[in-house]
Amino acid sequence: xxxxxxxxxxxxxxxxxxxxxxxxxxxVPYIIMLMISFYRTQFPFxxxxxxxxxYLKIFAExxxxxxxxxxxxxxxxxxxxxxxxxxxxxxxxxxxVRSPRVRTIIYVATIVPLWVSYLLRVYTWKIVLGTEGxxxxxxxxxxxxxxxxxxLIYNQFAMVITMAYIFTPFMVMPIYATLEKIPRxxxxxxxxxxxxxxxxxxxxxxxxxxxxxxxxxxFTFCFSFGDFISxxxxxxxxxxxxxxxxxxxxxxxMDWPFGSALSMIMLFIVLAVITASDRFERAGRLDLG
Amino acid sequence: MAAILEIQNVTxxxxxxxxxxxxxxxxxxxxxxxxxxxxxxCGKTTTLRMVGGFEYPDAGRIVLDGRDVTDxxxxxxxxxxxxxxxxxxxxxxxxxNIGYGxxxxxxxxxxxxxxxxxxxxxxxxxxxxDRRPAELSIGQKQRVALARALIRRPKILLLDEPMSALDxxxxxxxxxxxxxxxxxIGLTFMMVTHDQTEALVMSDRIVVMDVGxxxxxxxxxxxYDRPGTPYVANFLxxxxxxxxxxxxAADGTARVSCGAADISVALQGxxxxxxxxxxxxxxxxxxxxxxxxxxxxxxxSLSGQLRDVFFHGDSVRLAIDIGAERLLNVHRQxxxxxxxxxxxxxxxxxxxxxxxxxxxxxxxxxxxxxxDAE
Numbered sequence: 200x201x202x203x204x205x206x207x208x209x210x211x212x213x214x215x216x217x218x219x220x221x222x223x224x225x226x227v228p229y230i231i232m233l234m235i236s237f238y239r240t241q242f243p244f245x246x247x248x249x250x251x252x253x254y255l256k257i258f259a260e261x262x263x264x265x266x267x268x269x270x271x272x273x274x275x276x277x278x279x280x281x282x283x284x285x286x287x288x289x290x291x292x293x294x295x296v297r298s299p300r301v302r303t304i305i306y307v308a309t310i311v312p313l314w315v316s317y318l319l320r321v322y323t324w325k326i327v328l329g330t331e332g333x334x335x336x337x338x339x340x341x342x343x344x345x346x347x348x349x350x351l352i353y354n355q356f357a358m359v360i361t362m363a364y365i366f367t368p369f370m371v372m373p374i375y376a377t378l379e380k381i382p383r384x385x386x387x388x389x390x391x392x393x394x395x396x397x398x399x400x401x402x403x404x405x406x407x408x409x410x411x412x413x414x415x416x417x418f419t420f421c422f423s424f425g426d427f428i429s430x431x432x433x434x435x436x437x438x439x440x441x442x443x444x445x446x447x448x449x450x451x452x453m454d455w456p457f458g459s460a461l462s463m464i465m466l467f468i469v470l471a472v473i474t475a476s477d478r479f480e481r482a483g484r485l486d487l488g
Numbered sequence: 489m490a491a492i493l494e495i496q497n498v499t500x501x502x503x504x505x506x507x508x509x510x511x512x513x514x515x516x517x518x519x520x521x522x523x524x525x526x527x528x529x530c531g532k533t534t535t536l537r538m539v540g541g542f543e544y545p546d547a548g549r550i551v552l553d554g555r556d557v558t559d560x561x562x563x564x565x566x567x568x569x570x571x572x573x574x575x576x577x578x579x580x581x582x583x584x585n586i587g588y589g590x591x592x593x594x595x596x597x598x599x600x601x602x603x604x605x606x607x608x609x610x611x612x613x614x615x616x617x618d619r620r621p622a623e624l625s626i627g628q629k630q631r632v633a634l635a636r637a638l639i640r641r642p643k644i645l646l647l648d649e650p651m652s653a654l655d656x657x658x659x660x661x662x663x664x665x666x667x668x669x670x671x672x673i674g675l676t677f678m679m680v681t682h683d684q685t686e687a688l689v690m691s692d693r694i695v696v697m698d699v700g701x702x703x704x705x706x707x708x709x710x711x712y713d714r715p716g717t718p719y720v721a722n723f724l725x726x727x728x729x730x731x732x733x734x735x736x737a738a739d740g741t742a743r744v745s746c747g748a749a750d751i752s753v754a755l756q757g758x759x760x761x762x763x764x765x766x767x768x769x770x771x772x773x774x775x776x777x778x779x780x781x782x783x784x785x786x787x788x789s790l791s792g793q794l795r796d797v798f799f800h801g802d803s804v805r806l807a808i809d810i811g812a813e814r815l816l817n818v819h820r821q822x823x824x825x826x827x828x829x830x831x832x833x834x835x836x837x838x839x840x841x842x843x844x845x846x847x848x849x850x851x852x853x854x855x856x857x858x859x860d861a862e
Contacts, residue, residue, distance in 0.1 A: 297503070387542050388575030390562040392589030393640065402588075406579050 229466075236459035243453045253460035263444070267464070270424055270441040273358060277423040278370075278416050280363040285370035285415065290404075293378040306375065310368045317365065321432045324361040328352040328433065353435030361433050362423045369422065370415035377411030378404070410480050417476040421469045441465055491515040492676050493539065493644060498548030500534055508534040509545070510700035516644070517693075521670050521677040525687040525723065526697035532680045533648060535697070539678065540569045540646050553643050568642035572649045574633035576621035583608065583617040586636045607635040627658050634666075638675075647679040651686055663689050684724050688712065696720050714756065718850050721769040727848075728770040728816050734760045741844065744768060747812020749790050754845040767850045772805065772819035774846040779839025787841040792816065794838050799826055806831075808838055816840070 239248040257263045288309070296302040312320060327333050328351040335347040351357065381404060389399040423429075427442035434440075441461065448458025493516040500509040509531040516522050524532040537543045539550060541562030550558045557565050568589075576585050583604050590600040608614045611631040613624075621629055630650070637645055650666070651659045667690045670677050681687055687694050688708045695705040696719075704716040708724075715721035718729060732746035737759040744751050744766060751768060760766055776782075779789050792810040804826055806818040818840060822829070832838055 382573065382575065384571045384573050384575035385577060387540075387562065388569075388571055388577070389588070391540060391542075391567075391569045392636065393563045394589065395561075395563050403577060 232459045232462055235455050236463050238456040238459075240454050240456050245454075245456050253457045254464075256457060257460060257464060263461070266439055266441055266444055269355075269439075271468075273355060273362075273438075273440065274420045274424040276355075276359045277362045277366065278419040280359055281366050281370045281419045282412065282415065284363060285367050286374060286412070289371050289374045289378060293375060306371075309371050312365075313368050318428060320365055321361055321428050324357070324364065324433055325352065328357050328360070352433055355434065355438050357433040357435070358429050358438050361429045362419075362426060365429075366419040366422050369418035373414035373418070374408060374411040377408045381407050413476045413480050417473055420472055424469060425465065490518050492518040492553055493678070494549075494551040495535065495539070496549045496551065498535070498538060498545045498550065500531075500538060500543060500545050507700050509538070511548070512697075512700070512702055513548075514695060514702065514705070516676060516678060519674050519676055520692040521667070521679070521690060522693050522695065523679045523681060523687040523691035524695045524697055525681060525684060527682055527723075529699075530697040531700040532682075532697050536569075536646055536648055536678065536680045539644070540567060541565045566642055567644045567646055568637040568640055569646040569648060570630075570633050570637045570650055572652055574621075574629050574653070576629060576632060576636075578621055581618050581620060582613060582624070582632055585621065585632055586639055588636065589640045603639060607639050611635050626653055627662070630654065630662065634669075638673075642675070644676045644678055647677060649681055650679065651681070651683065659686075666690060688724065694724075696723060713846075715769065715848060718767055718769065721848060721850075726772055726817065728768075728772060730768045730770060730814050730816070732766055732768060734762050734764045734766055737762055742849065744849070747810070747814050749810045749814070751788050751790075751847065752844045753847045753849045754843075755849065760849065760851050764851060769848040769850065770816065770842060771846060772817040773821075775816060775818045775840050775842045777818070777820070777838060777840050779841065782839075783841040784843070787843055788847075789839065789841045790816075791837055791839045794832055794834050794836050797826075797831065797834065804829070806838075808840060 234247075235245065236253055237249045237251065238245045239250065239252070240246075257267075292302055292305055296305065325332070329335070330347040330349055330352070332352070334351060335344075338344045338348065339346075385403055385407070386399055389403045390396070394402065424440075425442050427440060427446055430438045430440045430443050442465075445458050445461045445465070448454045448461065452458075495512055495514040495516075498509055498512050499507070501507045508529075512531070512535060514535075524535060526532045534543055538545050539552075541557070541560060541564075545558065548558075549556055552565065552567065577588065580588065586607050587600050587604040590603060591597075595603070604617075605614070608617055611634070613628060613631060616624060616628065621632065624632065630653070647666075651662055654662060663686060666677075670690075679687075679690065691708055693705065694708055694711050696703045696711065698719055704711060704720045706714075711720060712724050715724065715727075718727075721727040722729070730746050730751070732744040732751065734742055735745050735750070736743040737755070740755050740759075742753045742755055742760060744753060746768065753768065776787075779791060783789055790810055792808040794806060795809050795815065796807040798805040798807075803819060803821050806820070808816045808818055810816050820829070
């Protein structure tokens with residue numbers, strides 16, 4: 200009996216710190232935010248209330264719908280571009296690079312930018328794409344153009360490129376993990392049964408890597424959906440994303456209730472994406488043993 | 489009989505300079521059940537994989553049914569392989585797994601469906617058609633793998649350690665089943681295994697490999713009764729390896745002095761020189777207990793000291809010291825109980841004998857201490 204009680208105490212001591220942490224820095228803020236989203240604004244203050252005008256405002260005013268749709272569009276583009284870059288790279292790494300050392304070096308080189316400050320990495324693209332930037336200087340030097348091209352930066356294209364670069368590791372890691380787990384005998388088995396390399400890829404390798412692709416898509420989608428640095432640094436005038444609007448509400452606009460309502464909508468969309476991808480992943484989860 | 493497969497002077501060296509297959513030449517007859525037997529790393533799997541097209545030889549040719557397939561990828565070779573781990577596609581159903589290769593073969597959908605149904609009926613898994621491989625037992629998985637490999641009617645069925653995933657009981661029944669299937673459909677089977685029992689039970693012909701080379705090829709009885717080297721004698725079944733010196737050699741028989749014992753040997757090949765150091769291989773089950781008039785005429789008659797008795801249930805294995813550090817293992821099937829067997833206590837003296845014709849003589853001191861390869 201005493202032993203059991205001691206075990207319970209030990210267990211409580213062990214988990215209390217993370218639980219307290221989680222409640223204080225995650226659960227409580229979410230609840231506060233949910234509460235504030237129903238408050239009323241009397242500039243520059245917000246007063247407690249329970250009404251849904253903040254939510255109605257999001258869908259009533261077309262500019263917010265436009266920004267929401269733009270955020271969705273940009274995030275989907277980023278996910279697709281990231282996937283298009285990451286999948287061939289990862290496939291090459293797992294199946295074509297024979298030497299484990301070379302494979303590790305390339306893999307680490309892909310992942311290592313994560314250790315560099317996010318802001319710095321966005322700035323790098325400013326340096327690459329800017330009017331006086333590396334790319335323009337190079338193009339002028341080669342003679343392809345006479346004057347700097349201005350379409351490279353301060354638009355949605357620049358945002359997608361920048362975010363695709365930044366989130367590539369999050370696509371590479373889960374795909375790498377699934378591809379690496381596919382037994383080589385399955386690929387050999389497919390070829391043995393008369394199916395060529397492309398057919399084998401489409402019928403065996405690709406379907407079996409879907410779980411990793413889903414995780415990668417979820418990561419990149421959610422990250423870019425919540426991003427507000429790239430729009431600001433390389434996005435230009437028509438690239439405000441939902442996060443930019445939210446940060447304005449909590450800043451200059453001093454409209455916390457509306458900002459909270461926007462945040463709740465954003466949270467809802469992200470949770471919906473995560474839930475859906477989790478469902479798909481579970482449905483397709485297979486025993487590769 | 490015509491050779492359906494010819495492996496001609498094939499060599500394969502892997503990165504790091506490991507020569508897995510070293511100048512192997514082998515012809516496989518149409519319809520035979522050929523087994524490549526050897527320990528892991530002997531090159532047997534690499535040889536099979538080169539026939540399947542999963543490895544390409546550095547030198548030599550592979551000719552299949554009169555056509556050079558050396559440089560063809562696996563999907564252009566009319567052979568199919570049953571993989572060691574069965575390689576069933578986890579995201580496809582049993583029926584889709586079996587029919588996987590048919591869609592490519594230019595068969596109509598309906599025809600393919602009928603073929604798959606027939607195959608499912610044959611392996612008695614019709615009710616599991618829509619299950620995923622993960623839901624099958626290991627024996628069922630193997631049947632699916634087999635059906636999938638056979639449905640394209642390959643010229644040769646390649647089997648890569650087909651029983652290694654099975655437990656002992658299932659293994660035995662699958663050996664019988666595979667052998668029966670082979671006799672039924674008359675297809676050429678080429679199997680790779682490290683299990684000598686499996687090779688002996690199933691094969692028409694066994695090829696023993698060691699360090700990338702073929703050591704000996706022949707029928708199971710040839711290899712068992714007339715092993716060409718001590719390696720083969722030890723790999724197929726067990727052998728007592730007894731070192732000795734030749735004292736007489738004439739008229740197809742030799743006498744070999746092995747410490748305290750003198751053993752006569754019926755020679756198969758050329759007579760060894762008198763005074764030469766040789767190794768004798770004596771199968772444990774060829775030795776009979778008893779002496780003098782109990783033994784048939786011409787038998788070697790020895791006596792020794794009983795060292796150990798190992799009871800195996802259906803049989804017993806005795807370790808008998810015949811002097812000068814030479815231990816003979818003797819195998820006896822137990823028709824009655826062990827108690828009924830007239831045995832002296834451990835440490836007592838026993839008489840034993842064996843036919844000179846059952847003794848194999850290898851010239852050279854050999855590796856008398858060589859362990860039983862698994």
